[in-house]
Amino acid sequence: MKLVGSKVGNFSVYHLENKDDAEEFCRFLLLPNSKYTDSLTRLLSSCKGFTVIVEENYFDKDWTSIFSHHYSTIYGRYPRCVTRLHIFQGTHPFEILEEACSFQSHYVGYINIYPTRPRVIGRTLLSPKIYFENPTVMYYEEMVHIAGNELKIRGFPFTGQDGKVVSCAHVACWEIVRYLSGKYGYYGEYFLSDIAVQAEDSRFGRPIPTKGLNGGQILSALRSFRLSPTIYWISNDLCREKAIEYAIGYLLSGIPIILLGDMHAIVGIGLASTDPNDKSIIVNDDNYLPYGIMKLDTTHNVRFPLNVLNGFIAPLYHKIIVPFETALNFSEKFGRIDLFGLTKNGLNGNLMSRTFLTSSKSYLKSLALRQNQNEFERIVRTRPLPKFIWITEFYQESNPFQIHAEYLFDATTSEHDPFPFLYLNYPNLIWVNKIFDEPSDSVCFTSPIEKKECIKSWEAFPGNLFWKEN
Amino acid sequence: MISWNTEDPKPRELTDDEIKKILEIKANFEAELVQFVEEQEKIRQASELSVRQFTFR
Numbered sequence: 001m002k003l004v005g006s007k008v009g010n011f012s013v014y015h016l017e018n019k020d021d022a023e024e025f026c027r028f029l030l031l032p033n034s035k036y037t038d039s040l041t042r043l044l045s046s047c048k049g050f051t052v053i054v055e056e057n058y059f060d061k062d063w064t065s066i067f068s069h070h071y072s073t074i075y076g077r078y079p080r081c082v083t084r085l086h087i088f089q090g091t092h093p094f095e096i097l098e099e100a101c102s103f104q105s106h107y108v109g110y111i112n113i114y115p116t117r118p119r120v121i122g123r124t125l126l127s128p129k130i131y132f133e134n135p136t137v138m139y140y141e142e143m144v145h146i147a148g149n150e151l152k153i154r155g156f157p158f159t160g161q162d163g164k165v166v167s168c169a170h171v172a173c174w175e176i177v178r179y180l181s182g183k184y185g186y187y188g189e190y191f192l193s194d195i196a197v198q199a200e201d202s203r204f205g206r207p208i209p210t211k212g213l214n215g216g217q218i219l220s221a222l223r224s225f226r227l228s229p230t231i232y233w234i235s236n237d238l239c240r241e242k243a244i245e246y247a248i249g250y251l252l253s254g255i256p257i258i259l260l261g262d263m264h265a266i267v268g269i270g271l272a273s274t275d276p277n278d279k280s281i282i283v284n285d286d287n288y289l290p291y292g293i294m295k296l297d298t299t300h301n302v303r304f305p306l307n308v309l310n311g312f313i314a315p316l317y318h319k320i321i322v323p324f325e326t327a328l329n330f331s332e333k334f335g336r337i338d339l340f341g342l343t344k345n346g347l348n349g350n351l352m353s354r355t356f357l358t359s360s361k362s363y364l365k366s367l368a369l370r371q372n373q374n375e376f377e378r379i380v381r382t383r384p385l386p387k388f389i390w391i392t393e394f395y396q397e398s399n400p401f402q403i404h405a406e407y408l409f410d411a412t413t414s415e416h417d418p419f420p421f422l423y424l425n426y427p428n429l430i431w432v433n434k435i436f437d438e439p440s441d442s443v444c445f446t447s448p449i450e451k452k453e454c455i456k457s458w459e460a461f462p463g464n465l466f467w468k469e470n
Numbered sequence: 471m472i473s474w475n476t477e478d479p480k481p482r483e484l485t486d487d488e489i490k491k492i493l494e495i496k497a498n499f500e501a502e503l504v505q506f507v508e509e510q511e512k513i514r515q516a517s518e519l520s521v522r523q524f525t526f527r
Binding site: 167168169172210211212213214215216218219230231232233235237238260263264265310311313323325326329333373374375378379382415416418419432447448449450452 | 472474478479480481482483484488496499500502503504506507509510512513514516517518520521522523524525526527
């Protein structure tokens with residue numbers, strides 16, 4: 001490792017050009033006995049070179065929260081501030097410190113090192129672009145300041161655990177809540193100590209040193225943060241294959257989930273591929289750095305594979321009433337019945353389907369971008385929709401991104417609504433239900449609208465995990 | 471591409487066959503749905519009780 005120029009105030013700039021540099025740097029920062037040393041070394045030796053701006057005495061809001069909750073109250077002395085690493089791809093001159101915003105395209109995020117003993121990786125936001133060319137993960141954008149320069153970074157929040165105040169279960173709750181608050185104004189920002197305090201309220205076990213959280217405490221903590229979590233636990237009534245299908249359905253819907261293994265909880269944040277047959281999940285495991293891959297029987301930077309999954313928790317927005325399995329059940333039934341003869345359009349046999357949730361705002365944006373605007377787009381774009389909708393898209397295996405039919409269901413209706421669909425869009429006709437949302441016990445769908453022109457296929461919804469370039 | 475600056479497209483009448491099919495589906499759906507939702511609720515309650523017995527650390 002090479003110090004570039006001289007140390008200025010709290011800042012210093014390092015070049016890491018090979019594995020030896022990365023190892024030396026991590027030993028220097030983390031001390032050799034941190035469980036994160038290997039992960040950080042692997043990251044920093046994964047590229048031809050990195051420039052790291054080290055910022056000492058950084059006030060981290062999450063460290064401050066657990067510092068005042070615990071570390072400031074004990075005999076041993078712990079610093080109030082942390083060390084922050086700003087990582088840039090490539091080796092750049094010392095001027096990067098003065099003009100960091102000119103290096104925005106090289107910036108891949110920050111890692112905060114918490115001064116516990118041993119040191120741990122704290123709040124971290126890294127771009128998934130370090131690992132994936134076209135990431136299909138959830139992300140939010142944050143503004144970062146380096147010596148007066150403002151840069152932006154997008155990714156899914158991550159933090160490690162200190163093992164005293166914070167366990168993997170606390171981390172899982174924090175990552176989800178922080179992601180939601182960073183992405184949507186509706187959710188408040190909560191800190192690591194807030195999760196710990198919620199767990200204390202459950203009167204189970206000693207809060208410090210933490211023995212982790214049980215499933216009930218996780219659910220209760222999530223509920224207290226304005227979420228409405230639903231749980232899936234593998235048993236005689238729910239096989240693992242189904243649970244994985246449901247988990248992938250929620251991820252495809254842009255909902256992060258807590259995956260529960262044998263005494264360990266991690267966060268599912270995306271899918272490793274857009275191939276519908278690929279069941280690999282992108283996860284944050286607090287024992288490693290973010291963006292690990294969990295496959296059926298193998299793992300990368302994750303402690304357990306999918307075939308030992310015991311269950312998962314999907315923290316839903318409180319207005320999402322219809323869960324994934326009910327939406328899937330509806331769409332399978334409608335698909336089987338084929339009321340208006342999709343099969344008449346020569347599409348019988350090999351149609352596959354995928355079901356996912358999205359906000360009507362995202363869906364309407366995608367409709368406006370469709371190439372072939374016909375009666376369907378005109379009707380849906382100009383009428384009200386519920387805040388969240390379940391969508392089932394039908395496609396042929398040879399091209400999963402060209403759609404031949406789609407169903408839209410109301411995700412905010414009662415689970416007992418026998419006809420929750422809003423629109424069925426077929427190549428030759430549209431069927432509209434409850435368009436004006438009149439309260440009525442009767443079935444109040446209109447008659448089908450024939451399209452002037454048969455549209456054989458159209459573009460799939462780009463997805464809730466779609467990465468938008470700057 | 472259709473023009474938006476025209477009257478809304480008019481729906482066609484449902485055929486007798488379609489109406490019959492829809493009412494049949496509705497009746498079947500209601501019965502099946504109640505059963506499905508009840509089963510799922512039981513599974514969810516059992517899941518919630520089970521997961522309370524496990525600690526994640």
